[in-house]
Amino acid sequence: MIQVAKVIVDVPTMQTNSPYSYLIPKQLENEIQIGMRVVVPFGNGNRKVQGFVVKIEMETINTEKLKKIESLMDLEPVLNTELIQLSSWLADTTFSFRVTCLLTMLPNVMRAKYSKQLKIVNDQISKQQLAAILPSTSWDNFETDELSTLQQSELSNLRKQGKIEIVYRVKNQAQTKKIFQIESRLSVDQETKILASLRKNAIKLRQLVHYLANHATKITQTSLENKLNITSATIKIGEAKGWLIRQKVEQYRDPYKDVKKQTLPLTLNQDQQHALDEISQNIDKSQPQTFLLEGVTGSGKTEVYLQTIAYALTKGKTAIMLVPEIALTPLMVSRVKGRFSKKVAVLHSGLSDGEKFDEWRRIKRHEAQVVVGARSAIFAPIENVGVIIIDEEHETSYKQDDSPRYHARNVAQWRSEFYKCPLVLGSATPSLESRARSERNVYQLLRLPKRINGHPLPKVKIVDMREELQAGADQNFSQPLLEAIDSRLKISQQSILMLNRRGYSSFIMCRDCGFVLKCPNCDISLTLHMDSHSMKCHYCGHEEPIPKQCPNCHSRKIRYYGTGTEKVEQELQLKFPKARILRMDVDTTRRKGAHEKILRQFGEQRADILLGTQMIAKGLDFPNVTLVGVLNADTALELPDFRSSERTFQLLTQVSGRAGRADKLGEVFIQTFNPDHYAVQLAKTQNYENFFRKEMYIRHQGKYPPYYYTLQITAAHKEEKMAAKKMYAVLNELQPKLSSQAIILGPTPKPIARVKNKYYYQIVIKYKNEPNLHAAVTKILQESQSDYRQGIQLSIDAEPQSFM
Ligand SMILES: Nc1ncnc2c1ncn2[C@@H]1O[C@H](COP(=O)(O)OP(=O)(O)OP(=O)(O)O)[C@@H](O)[C@H]1O
Ligand SMILES: [Zn+2]
Numbered sequence: 001m002i003q004v005a006k007v008i009v010d011v012p013t014m015q016t017n018s019p020y021s022y023l024i025p026k027q028l029e030n031e032i033q034i035g036m037r038v039v040v041p042f043g044n045g046n047r048k049v050q051g052f053v054v055k056i057e058m059e060t061i062n063t064e065k066l067k068k069i070e071s072l073m074d075l076e077p078v079l080n081t082e083l084i085q086l087s088s089w090l091a092d093t094t095f096s097f098r099v100t101c102l103l104t105m106l107p108n109v110m111r112a113k114y115s116k117q118l119k120i121v122n123d124q125i126s127k128q129q130l131a132a133i134l135p136s137t138s139w140d141n142f143e144t145d146e147l148s149t150l151q152q153s154e155l156s157n158l159r160k161q162g163k164i165e166i167v168y169r170v171k172n173q174a175q176t177k178k179i180f181q182i183e184s185r186l187s188v189d190q191e192t193k194i195l196a197s198l199r200k201n202a203i204k205l206r207q208l209v210h211y212l213a214n215h216a217t218k219i220t221q222t223s224l225e226n227k228l229n230i231t232s233a234t235i236k237i238g239e240a241k242g243w244l245i246r247q248k249v250e251q252y253r254d255p256y257k258d259v260k261k262q263t264l265p266l267t268l269n270q271d272q273q274h275a276l277d278e279i280s281q282n283i284d285k286s287q288p289q290t291f292l293l294e295g296v297t298g299s300g301k302t303e304v305y306l307q308t309i310a311y312a313l314t315k316g317k318t319a320i321m322l323v324p325e326i327a328l329t330p331l332m333v334s335r336v337k338g339r340f341s342k343k344v345a346v347l348h349s350g351l352s353d354g355e356k357f358d359e360w361r362r363i364k365r366h367e368a369q370v371v372v373g374a375r376s377a378i379f380a381p382i383e384n385v386g387v388i389i390i391d392e393e394h395e396t397s398y399k400q401d402d403s404p405r406y407h408a409r410n411v412a413q414w415r416s417e418f419y420k421c422p423l424v425l426g427s428a429t430p431s432l433e434s435r436a437r438s439e440r441n442v443y444q445l446l447r448l449p450k451r452i453n454g455h456p457l458p459k460v461k462i463v464d465m466r467e468e469l470q471a472g473a474d475q476n477f478s479q480p481l482l483e484a485i486d487s488r489l490k491i492s493q494q495s496i497l498m499l500n501r502r503g504y505s506s507f508i509m510c511r512d513c514g515f516v517l518k519c520p521n522c523d524i525s526l527t528l529h530m531d532s533h534s535m536k537c538h539y540c541g542h543e544e545p546i547p548k549q550c551p552n553c554h555s556r557k558i559r560y561y562g563t564g565t566e567k568v569e570q571e572l573q574l575k576f577p578k579a580r581i582l583r584m585d586v587d588t589t590r591r592k593g594a595h596e597k598i599l600r601q602f603g604e605q606r607a608d609i610l611l612g613t614q615m616i617a618k619g620l621d622f623p624n625v626t627l628v629g630v631l632n633a634d635t636a637l638e639l640p641d642f643r644s645s646e647r648t649f650q651l652l653t654q655v656s657g658r659a660g661r662a663d664k665l666g667e668v669f670i671q672t673f674n675p676d677h678y679a680v681q682l683a684k685t686q687n688y689e690n691f692f693r694k695e696m697y698i699r700h701q702g703k704y705p706p707y708y709y710t711l712q713i714t715a716a717h718k719e720e721k722m723a724a725k726k727m728y729a730v731l732n733e734l735q736p737k738l739s740s741q742a743i744i745l746g747p748t749p750k751p752i753a754r755v756k757n758k759y760y761y762q763i764v765i766k767y768k769n770e771p772n773l774h775a776a777v778t779k780i781l782q783e784s785q786s787d788y789r790q791g792i793q794l795s796i797d798a799e800p801q802s803f804m
């Protein structure tokens with residue numbers, strides 16, 4: 001019997017989900033732990049690759065043939081056993097490779113290369129002792145895997161005893177942030193003696209000595225320089241003379257240091273209190289129950305989340321709260337930070353890699369008990385979880401588009417079972433899947449049917465744009481909407497206007513021959529961008545100048561169609577010259593912190609109108625907003641996707657909910673070419689229940705989720721026939737293994753068949769119960785390794801959220 005490590009190796013073209021066994025060198029026997037990364041030899045050439053230790057166990061058979069672990073990459077585990085277990089389930093259910101899952105759980109900078117710095121903790125061992133293990137020249141920058149196993153073992157031991165610390169340093173921009181700290185080595189009685197030894201005109205030095213002799217507390221170098229008006233040169237002299245010690249210390253980057261405003265818990269109304277009680281009981285009983293908190297817009301769901309988190313904290317537990325895309329909801333962060341301040345760590349894509357890394361480490365070191373973040377925050381290395389919350393659970397951004405194609409809701413469910421804690425899914429417009437589960441009591445339904453303080457839902461008017469255009473209105477603004485905007489401007493109330501960009505683009509077309517400018521690489525028209533004065537492809541980034549004449553017939557009547565937020569802004573400004581307008585779209589929010597700035601301005605009523613794309617539909621809570629206008633409700637209804645009605649209903653309901661949230665009445669205008677469509681009609685009354693029934697009926701008829709499961713397999717290749725051929729091969733392999741109840745659609749080209757010069761073919765399988773499907777698809781995934789060499793990319797998506 002001998003101890004071996006089971007390692008998942010990172011080899012891009014030779015992936016496998018079963019770990020390999022490696023021998024553990026003698027010196028590392030006591031050091032190696034599950035969750036560490038290691039360097040191992042792999043394949044015939046014994047190439048060195050990175051791997052994750054996922055198990056350590058005793059083995060008897062044939063250990064002679066095993067290769068040896070080369071070295072450790074970490075001196076402490078980067079993933080705990082829970083997350084390692086989770087990665088195995090994740091790989092299995094999303095049909096992806098285990099190593100991709102493991103890497104997904106780590107912050108970006110941990111996936112990249114980074115180096116480490118050794119530090120002695122509180123003089124617990126001498127520099128000489130440490131130098132005997134590792135020369136001091138390497139302390140600032142060493143690679144664990146370049147050390148001998150003996151060195152690794154000795155350092156690892158010292159770390160366990162708390163005598164040294166290992167500080168991660170990321171090569172590239174994402175380093176831990178360092179500042180210099182000054183500590184005095186002078187006592188009061190030394191002052192006179194030293195001063196006497198200095199020249200009279202060495203004013204700065206004398207000042208420094210005086211300060212040091214009289215101040216024992218540490219100070220940052222910058223503050224000291226400012227305080228005494230001296231330069232770093234003076235401080236360095238002081239250091240050389242031994243008057244002071246200068247030390248680099250790490251400082252966390254805090255992206256939200258400006259959020260200071262504290263908020264106190266509100267007294268809950270009856271419905272809120274009931275919801276809180278039900279969830280809290282499950283925290284007490286350690287029950288992994290999933291709740292669906294269905295509350296109309298402005299019903300106070302967020303307050304329930306906050307008090308649920310507070311409850312978990314009083315029980316000594318932690319909490320995770322997911323929000324759709326946090327860059328869009330800075331208000332939510334300030335609400336959570338306002339309640340739990342330093343206990344909160346924030347993880348989302350708007351942070352720099354360095355900031356994310358720092359927040360991740362604060363969680364890992366148990367310095368943060370509440371994690372707020374977007375999708376990937378569901379992998380936060382937080383332990384002892386007491387409750388998990390997913391706000392706006394219906395949002396598509398909770399599903400990842402790339403491998404591993406996971407849905408955060410499913411991962412949350414797994415972790416809730418692991419920690420035996422409740423999971424709360426909140427929404428005004430729950431996904432059909434979740435609402436259907438609550439019908440069958442898989443989820444417990446909690447309702448907040450009324451707005452806070454009995455405020456009524458806003459009055460919604462549907463404007464038929466067909467009639468309006470006939471009556472001579474212009475493309476974007478109907479008469480009733482213009483009048484409503486005008487009336488708000490007169491009484492200094494605010495308006496929100498949304499231009500729905502989904503499925504919509506501003507393209508240019510020749511009025512003589514009908515030519516549309518398309519991307520040379522993708523099957524999609526180019527979009528006009530006024531800011532850069534160019535035509536851009538939204539899929540591949542291709543960019544070209546705006547043509548002055550038609551490339552096809554040379555006519556000069558090549559014009560712009562469709563509507564961009566920029567154009568609407570100009571029109572609006574012409575109509576209301578005095579109105580202060582803020583525009584929020586991808587172009588105005590590209591820079592870090594731009595979202596926050598625009599919303600702050602609007603919140604402080606320094607603007608009258610907020611004009612934006614879908615990003616303004618969710619989460620905003622401004623009491624002075626009494627008008628919401630949707631300029632074009634229907635663009636998404638035309639998309640070839642069975643969820644297009646659901647998405648339209650959700651969007652219209654969410655954005656309508658921004659009006660009249662406080663004591664002033666709200667009004668909403670929805671401009672549409674499909675005034676009779678049920679998604680538009682039912683959004684008018686925010687009637688989720690009726691929408692749910694109607695849509696369920698349609699899904700049942702069409703055999704779509706939630707009645708059926710869906711699985712999409714896609715092949716991409718430079719040549720169309722290769723992609724098609726692969727999909728027919730997949731079809732032939734799968735078909736015999738499925739029952740007659742399964743429905744296979746395709747192979748067909750995807751709705752957008754060519755992207756970045758690659759052709760896409762897909763099949764979609766709709767099924768209820770197919771016991772052989774999982775194994776068959778897993779086999780296809782394993783075999784796809786050899787396609788890779790032929791340039792075929794195969795992707796498998798269980799429950800895809802988009803069919804475009
Ligand atoms: N119990 C309460 N007493 C008084 N005010 C409350 C209470 N609960 C919530 N509020 C206030 O009511 C407003 C709406 O609440 P909140 O934003 O939490 O609603 P929501 O359901 O999350 O809304 P949406 O889904 O529309 O974003 C907020 O300004 C909040 O501070
Ligand atoms: Zn033309």
Ligand SMILES: [Zn+2]
Pocket residue numbers: 519520521522537538539540541542756
């Ligand atoms: Zn393109």
